[in-house]
Amino acid sequence: xxxxxxxxxxxxxxxxxxxxxxxxxxxxxxxxxxxxxxxxxxxxxxxxxxxxxxxxxxxxxxxxxxxxxxxxxxxxxxxxxxxxxxxxxxxxxxxxxxxxxxxxxxxxxxxxxxxxxxxxxxxxxxxxxxxxxxxxxxxxxxxxxxxxxxxxxxxxxxxxxxxxxxxxxxxxxxxxxxxxxxxxxxxxxxxxxxxxxxxxxxxxxxxxxxxxxxxxxxxxxxxxxxxxxxxxxxxxxxxxxxxxxxxxxxxxxxxxxxxxxxxxxxxxxxxxxxxxxxxxxxxxxxxxxxxxxxxxxxxxxxxxxxxxxxxxxxxxxxxxxxxxxxxxxxxxxxxxxxxxxxxxxxxxxxxxxxxxxxxxxxxxxxxxxxxxxxxxxxxxxxxxxxxxxxxxxxxxxxxxxxxxxxxxxxxxxxx
Amino acid sequence: xxxxxxxxxxxxxxxxxxxxxxxxxxxxxxxxxxxxxxxxxxxxxxxxxxxxxxxxxxxxxxxxxxxxxxxxxxxxxxxxxxxxxxxxxxxxxxxxxxxxxxxxxxxxxxxxxxxxxxxxxxxxxxxxxxxxxxxxxxxxxxxxxxxx
Numbered sequence: 001x002x003x004x005x006x007x008x009x010x011x012x013x014x015x016x017x018x019x020x021x022x023x024x025x026x027x028x029x030x031x032x033x034x035x036x037x038x039x040x041x042x043x044x045x046x047x048x049x050x051x052x053x054x055x056x057x058x059x060x061x062x063x064x065x066x067x068x069x070x071x072x073x074x075x076x077x078x079x080x081x082x083x084x085x086x087x088x089x090x091x092x093x094x095x096x097x098x099x100x101x102x103x104x105x106x107x108x109x110x111x112x113x114x115x116x117x118x119x120x121x122x123x124x125x126x127x128x129x130x131x132x133x134x135x136x137x138x139x140x141x142x143x144x145x146x147x148x149x150x151x152x153x154x155x156x157x158x159x160x161x162x163x164x165x166x167x168x169x170x171x172x173x174x175x176x177x178x179x180x181x182x183x184x185x186x187x188x189x190x191x192x193x194x195x196x197x198x199x200x201x202x203x204x205x206x207x208x209x210x211x212x213x214x215x216x217x218x219x220x221x222x223x224x225x226x227x228x229x230x231x232x233x234x235x236x237x238x239x240x241x242x243x244x245x246x247x248x249x250x251x252x253x254x255x256x257x258x259x260x261x262x263x264x265x266x267x268x269x270x271x272x273x274x275x276x277x278x279x280x281x282x283x284x285x286x287x288x289x290x291x292x293x294x295x296x297x298x299x300x301x302x303x304x305x306x307x308x309x310x311x312x313x314x315x316x317x318x319x320x321x322x323x324x325x326x327x328x329x330x331x332x333x334x335x336x337x338x339x340x341x342x343x344x345x346x347x348x349x350x351x352x353x354x355x356x357x358x359x360x361x362x363x364x365x366x367x368x369x370x371x372x373x374x375x376x377x378x379x380x381x382x383x384x385x386x387x388x389x390x391x392x393x394x395x396x397x398x399x400x401x402x403x404x405x406x407x408x409x410x411x412x413x414x415x
Numbered sequence: 416x417x418x419x420x421x422x423x424x425x426x427x428x429x430x431x432x433x434x435x436x437x438x439x440x441x442x443x444x445x446x447x448x449x450x451x452x453x454x455x456x457x458x459x460x461x462x463x464x465x466x467x468x469x470x471x472x473x474x475x476x477x478x479x480x481x482x483x484x485x486x487x488x489x490x491x492x493x494x495x496x497x498x499x500x501x502x503x504x505x506x507x508x509x510x511x512x513x514x515x516x517x518x519x520x521x522x523x524x525x526x527x528x529x530x531x532x533x534x535x536x537x538x539x540x541x542x543x544x545x546x547x548x549x550x551x552x553x554x555x556x557x558x559x560x561x562x563x
Contacts (some may be wrong), residue, residue: 131555352477354452355421359537370452384453384475413421414430414478 012313017394020045024394031364034399034406039184039212039390040368041236044298052239052290063289064263064280067259078289081296082279085244088299089210090220090231095251095278098245099287102210104134106245107178109282110207111138113255114228115176122174127205128153128161128190129380130183133373135209139178153179153378158188159335163194170202177206178341181213184376185388187343188334189213193224199224205251211235211243215392216341218307221246221369233291237297242291245282248316254279260282289412304313310393314342317391323401328407334386342391345372351414353387359408359413360387362364367403378394419528420510421478422533424486429478434471434488441471446556447545454480457522460491467491467499471544477538479529484542496550503543510536518546 018024021043026033035043055077061070063078065232082094091097100106100274119125124138129152136227138203143150151174152164161179170177177199182189196206204323207228213219214231221229232243247255257264257275261284275281302310321344325331331347348356371378378385451526455475455543470488474481486546492500502523508514510529528540548557 352452353539354454354477354535355479358420358532361416375453378453384455413417415425 005028006312007397012309012393014394014396015315016141018396019092019414020047020301021394022049028364028366029362034269034365034402036389036391036403037366037368038215038236038392038395039388041240042215042238042392043394044237044294045301047301048238048294048297052294055293063141074289074293076119077296078287081292081299084197084296084299088303089214089218089221089231089244090223091246093249096246096249098247098252098279099292100230100243100280101241101288102208102232102234102243103230104232106189106228106243107207107209108138109136109168109258110230110247111142111230113258113282114205114251115139115142116145117256118256118301119146122173123148123175124151124169124171124255125149126151126153126169126174126177126179127200128179128185129155130159130188130374130377131178131180132184132211133182134376135178135207136376139176143363148175149173155188157381158337159183159188160339161188161190161195162338163191163198166195167198167251170198170204172203174202174204175201177204178209179206180211181219182210182216182341182345182375183335183377184212184358184404185345185372185377185386186337187345188335188337189217189339189341191339192226196225196227205211211313211340212343216307217311226252233298236298237301238295239288239291242288242295249278252282257373258282261285305393306369313393314391317395317397317400318342318344319390320397321389321403324400324404325407328404328411330411331407334381334383336411344389345386346388346392347383347386348410351410353385355389355414356407356410358402359410363409365403365406366378420532422525422528424522425478428481428482428485430521432472432481432485434485435473436471437473438469438471441469443549443552445545445549446472447548448556448558449480449541450558451537452477454541455481456484456539456545458484458542458549460549462496463494465497466501467494467496468542476541479526479538480541483526483539485496486525487542487546490521490523491546499546499550502545504545506543507540510539523558551562
């Protein structure tokens with residue numbers, strides 16, 4: 001496609017980028033690996049792997065309060081990752097960024113700490129119809145405990161939230177609006193700035209699940225005016241088990257700690273404990289230091305390419321993939337929002353996604369099949385499951401062609 | 416080879432499942448669910464004394480689970496409860512161990528390819544575990560997560 005090659009010639013050298021990802025240079029069942037599962041987890045560039053190795057080989061020590069050289073080095077590297085996160089999502093201060101295991105923990109932290117203190121019987125929490133289970137279940141648990149009510153913003157058949165219905169849900173009892181920035185199952189990019197503004201007008205707070213957004217677009221938490229924003233490092237070419245929760249300082253200060261333990265205290269006696277200042281109040285115990293340092297390297301790596309270029313290239317891939325898949329008879333794309341990230345979820349008439357996934361795997365093509373931790377989304381579209389090809393900036397148009405050829409083989413077997 | 420998994424008999428039974436209907440006079444029913452892929456299965460068994468007189472199923476699933484339910488209901492007819500449970504055990508071994516394929520499995524040997532696809536074993540065993548709960552008279556739907 002000419003539009004695609006024009007982006008490549010405009011400075012996006014995907015072949016050079018692929019050199020940074022050793023994992024991509026392998027064969028699976030005798031075929032070149034075609035990795036189309038980056039929405040589940042992104043592959044890691046050498047720079048990230050090297051940063052983690054360097055920590056273990058050269059700088060390994062526990063962080064904070066160490067007077068020895070190694071501890072100072074590891075503390076500096078770990079805290080540098082927080083500073084990089086601040087620049088990456090443009091928070092006002094590093095104190096507003098809490099290291100967490102991933103977006104799931106970020107949501108649980110807010111539901112548990114903020115929610116238990118501020119939500120009472122008869123209050124309402126608003127989520128959307130396209131949430132990942134991680135942005136449903138913690139709120140459900142909170143509502144059950146407090147006698148609060150969980151309300152759901154519906155969507156249309158393109159997979160776009162109905163803002164006029166959302167407007168009707170908002171009322172003085174609404175305490176929190178928790179929605180995803182980008183849907184993992186559909187690819188929909190939600191108008192979160194508007195969603196936040198509407199919530200604020202109703203006097204409610206907001207939490208944005210940015211797990212699928214941060215790797216693919218510039219996010220500015222101050223411009224969005226999000227109260228909480230959370231994301232995972234591993235979807236951003238960083239390691240698993242590390243991520244960030246952003247929260248406005250005043251909110252975080254007013255919240256009780258999430259977990260108790262070392263590192264989150266100022267003074268401990270058997271009578272009373274005073275808690276540490278932000279962000280450490282929410283960081284009990286030895287954290288995933290190597291993960292934090294790896295994520296710091298991931299920020300650097302992505303910055304060096306540029307999120308704007310990444311977003312533009314991935315959008316071209318999405319358009320190309322959408323066109324190619326739409327040509328396949330009997331294939332239906334699930335999630336056709338006008339604002340969409342590079343996720344291609346689809347079903348094929350008479351063929352179960354599990355069988356599609358197995359046949360593709362034998363051709364070296366990695367896709368995800370199932371409900372994508374979004375069972376209510378599947379129910380809404382009346383499908384038990386979908387096949388999902390999710391793209392990243394290291395994917396190529398050729399790999400989309402390979403997917404199309406693979407689906408040809410699927411049809412050959414099952415029709 | 417992918418053809419070792421999707422053998423002709425499996426494809427045939429997945430496209431044209433046998434005994435795929437409700438049964439009003441069934442005296443044993445059970446539901447099975449695989450939360451991993453969303454496969455749901457309802458099984459109907461008619462026992463006369465200790466013997467399976469008839470068996471049928473309804474549900475939505477992948478080719479492997481549909482073919483497995485289809486072939487299972489075929490192979491059950493005329494078997495005693497003990498014989499059915501014995502067959503379940505042999506079928507399970509066929510999928511999960513390297514034991515040599517034995518003749519007494521009949522048509523069910525077409526599932527031997529599944530052992531090379533560990534992610535698909537639960538698809539093939541869903542119907543059989545649902546059968547066990549039907550024979551045991553378990554009221555709650557059985558899920559593949561409960562299998563040992």
